[in-house]
Amino acid sequence: MSALTAATEASVPKAAAAHLRIRQLGKRFGSNTVLRDLALSVEQGEFVSLLGPSGCGKTTLLRLIAGLMLPDTGTITIGDRDLTRTPPHKRNVGVVFQNYALFPHLTVAENVGFGLRNRKMAAAERKRRVAEALELVRMQEFAERSVTVLSGGQQQRIAVARAIVVEPAILLLDEPFSALDRKLRETMQIELRHILRNLGITSIFVTHDQDEALVMSDRIAVMNQGQIEHFGPPGDIYTNPKSLFVLEFVGQSTRLPGKVLQTITGRVEVETPLGHIRAPGSYLPGSRVVVAARPEAITLGEGPAGEFNTIKATLTDIVYLGAKTQLHFHGAAQDEAIQVDVARLPIGGLAPGAELSLRWRIADTMLFPAP
Amino acid sequence: MPVLARLFAGLMLFLVLVFLLAPIAIVIPISFSPSTVFSFPPTGFSLRWYENIRNADGIIKALWLSTQIAALSTAVSLVLGTLCAIAIVRGAIPGARLVSTFMISPLMIPGLVLGIAFLHAAREVGLRDGYIPLLLAHVVVTMPFIMRTVLASLALFDFTMVDAARMLGCAYPAALWRVLVPNILPGFVSGALFAFIVSFDNYPVSIFLVDVHTKTLPIQLLNQLEMSPDPTLAAVATVMIVLTILALFACDRLVGLRRMAAV
Numbered sequence: 001m002s003a004l005t006a007a008t009e010a011s012v013p014k015a016a017a018a019h020l021r022i023r024q025l026g027k028r029f030g031s032n033t034v035l036r037d038l039a040l041s042v043e044q045g046e047f048v049s050l051l052g053p054s055g056c057g058k059t060t061l062l063r064l065i066a067g068l069m070l071p072d073t074g075t076i077t078i079g080d081r082d083l084t085r086t087p088p089h090k091r092n093v094g095v096v097f098q099n100y101a102l103f104p105h106l107t108v109a110e111n112v113g114f115g116l117r118n119r120k121m122a123a124a125e126r127k128r129r130v131a132e133a134l135e136l137v138r139m140q141e142f143a144e145r146s147v148t149v150l151s152g153g154q155q156q157r158i159a160v161a162r163a164i165v166v167e168p169a170i171l172l173l174d175e176p177f178s179a180l181d182r183k184l185r186e187t188m189q190i191e192l193r194h195i196l197r198n199l200g201i202t203s204i205f206v207t208h209d210q211d212e213a214l215v216m217s218d219r220i221a222v223m224n225q226g227q228i229e230h231f232g233p234p235g236d237i238y239t240n241p242k243s244l245f246v247l248e249f250v251g252q253s254t255r256l257p258g259k260v261l262q263t264i265t266g267r268v269e270v271e272t273p274l275g276h277i278r279a280p281g282s283y284l285p286g287s288r289v290v291v292a293a294r295p296e297a298i299t300l301g302e303g304p305a306g307e308f309n310t311i312k313a314t315l316t317d318i319v320y321l322g323a324k325t326q327l328h329f330h331g332a333a334q335d336e337a338i339q340v341d342v343a344r345l346p347i348g349g350l351a352p353g354a355e356l357s358l359r360w361r362i363a364d365t366m367l368f369p370a371p
Numbered sequence: 372m373p374v375l376a377r378l379f380a381g382l383m384l385f386l387v388l389v390f391l392l393a394p395i396a397i398v399i400p401i402s403f404s405p406s407t408v409f410s411f412p413p414t415g416f417s418l419r420w421y422e423n424i425r426n427a428d429g430i431i432k433a434l435w436l437s438t439q440i441a442a443l444s445t446a447v448s449l450v451l452g453t454l455c456a457i458a459i460v461r462g463a464i465p466g467a468r469l470v471s472t473f474m475i476s477p478l479m480i481p482g483l484v485l486g487i488a489f490l491h492a493a494r495e496v497g498l499r500d501g502y503i504p505l506l507l508a509h510v511v512v513t514m515p516f517i518m519r520t521v522l523a524s525l526a527l528f529d530f531t532m533v534d535a536a537r538m539l540g541c542a543y544p545a546a547l548w549r550v551l552v553p554n555i556l557p558g559f560v561s562g563a564l565f566a567f568i569v570s571f572d573n574y575p576v577s578i579f580l581v582d583v584h585t586k587t588l589p590i591q592l593l594n595q596l597e598m599s600p601d602p603t604l605a606a607v608a609t610v611m612i613v614l615t616i617l618a619l620f621a622c623d624r625l626v627g628l629r630r631m632a633a634v
């Protein structure tokens with residue numbers, strides 16, 4: 001039995017020590033500092049997404065890990081090997097490129113076997129491993145085809161097979177789904193996650209699609225301007241974002257600027273254009289802050305004052321989205337946009353223009369220093 | 372009047388082909404004629420002029436020298452030109468546009484000027500032997516043809532493929548060899564074919580650099596024409612026509628003329 005199938009059946013080993021460790025990584029292009037003092041530790045078998053806006057340095061970080069670029073400062077280690085200066089062909093790092101970068105002059109099987117040939121593997125063994133990898137991505141019948149006649153989704157599978165057949169210590173994927181249509185993308189997300197989990201390959205996945213990151217990852221690293229602002233499990237990123245940037249970048253939210261009035265026993269009272277809002281935390285009186293709540297945390301109607309924040313707002317729009325309905329409100333000053341997600345409209349319906357009470361738990365209120 | 376227009380276009384094409392090809396085609400029957408002067412139509416059939424190629428003074432030697440110079444200069448231009456084109460396309464050097472224009476500029480300089488320049492340069496650095504200056508000059512002359520086709524091919528080449536090959540265990544040179552070279556082969560072949568032909572029949576540059584012992588074929592043929600103007604020349608020309616056609620067929624089998632024409 002080969003290592004590939006063995007890994008499929010074995011449970012994923014979770015070593016305590018970090019598998020990939022990046023310290024103080026810095027990279028500049030001329031006067032443009034793309035990465036600064038970046039740190040990241042990924043565990044064996046973990047699936048980590050790098051999520052961030054365009055130009056924040058995701059591809060650059062990936063290319064540094066791959067060795068296709070060298071950093072100005074910092075170190076990169078995988079296992080106990082310091083790879084900071086190792087050339088790419090000696091790193092044992094696999095990459096699935098955004099445009100797949102399949103070799104058009106070779107067949108599907110030759111593409112997948114490319115890395116094995118470089119490892120001086122015997123032809124018979126190579127053939128078997130290629131067949132196994134193709135089976136894993138359900139492309140066995142295409143072995144002898146030219147890669148140029150494959151569809152986008154099929155090319156994607158071949159690119160994945162080609163990268164994992166050599167059993168890399170770590171697999172890097174740079175927006176591998178961006179060229180696929182939405183339906184295919186969702187299928188491929190689930191399929192790829194399944195394959196990589198089963199093989200137990202440590203993977204780093206770049207995306208700027210937050211849903212994709214939430215669906216696929218064990219942990220998400222949200223990047224902004226060359227640094228990682230928040231690194232944690234999807235639930236943590238969503239419910240407990242470390243910065244206003246992370247809050248705004250992942251999911252939707254209602255945000256109100258305000259000034260701290262006082263802090264009493266771990267609760268901050270903030271003066272906002274829509275009245276006094278309370279949130280867990282502790283700030284000096286007079287600090288400028290932003291209070292925020294997720295749309296699904298807000299419900300219609302008033303609640304007991306000891307436990308809830310309550311505001312009044314005017315309904316402007318009702319957007320029906322199937323599983324949920326989005327209600328858009330604005331406050332008295334007209335410029336605070338408030339979004340509420342409800343599973344079902346109240347009996348009797350709602351009409352735009354109505355002034356309603358909205359409430360959410362104090363515990364669900366998030367608080368950030370103003371930018 | 373599309374019918375009339377098509378007829379007219381067909382006629383024009385026919386006339387152009389006759390005008391271009393007739394002088395070339397006429398050489399072939401002349402080479403098989405027994406007459407000692409160029410006469411058309413031929414009065415009989417003989418292979419004496421083909422036999423005479425061997426006897427005629429220096430033609431075989433010149434043919435061999437020209438083949439060597441053309442093959443070597445093409446090979447050198449291919450390797451250096453490709454590396455230079457990669458640097459230009461990847462923007463790894465400052466002033467890449469300038470460099471690319473510079474490499475193609477010999478195309479725009481009259482051969483006579485290049486020839487004189489090379490003669491002086493060779494003298495300056497003390498190169499007396501004709502072979503090396505001749506080879507260097509031909510590298511310069513063939514370079515633009517390689518650069519043009521290779522640059523065009525590289526513009527369409529996706530360099531992430533090279534990155535992919537490196538991640539799969541190829542050192543950089545091996546990655547170029549196994550991924551870049553096969554994918555821009557049509558560009559190489561058409562560039563090399565042009566370069567070889569340009570070197571092979573170069574007259575204006577070579578004339579300044581040849582000496583008694585190193586004479587390239589075009590120069591030797593012209594000498595021959597002055598000394599004994601018989602159909603030996605037609606025989607040599609016929610051989611070259613046949614070789615050219617064979618080369619085109621070989622290229623077609625290798626990469627396809629359609630793909631070569633596309634770059």
Ligand SMILES: Nc1ncnc2c1ncn2[C@@H]1O[C@H](COP(=O)(O)OP(=O)(O)OP(=O)(O)O)[C@@H](O)[C@H]1O
Nearest residue numbers: 029032034052053054055056057058059060061208
């Ligand atoms: N080779 C390079 N030379 C100069 N600047 C570069 C180079 N590569 C990237 N940059 C710059 O580095 C910054 C980050 O680029 P990078 O490609 O890492 O962003 P990204 O997060 O992957 O963005 P996207 O989501 O659009 O792919 C950008 O400002 C880009 O212009």
Ligand SMILES: [Mg+2]
Nearest residue numbers: 058059060174
């Ligand atoms: Mg990118």
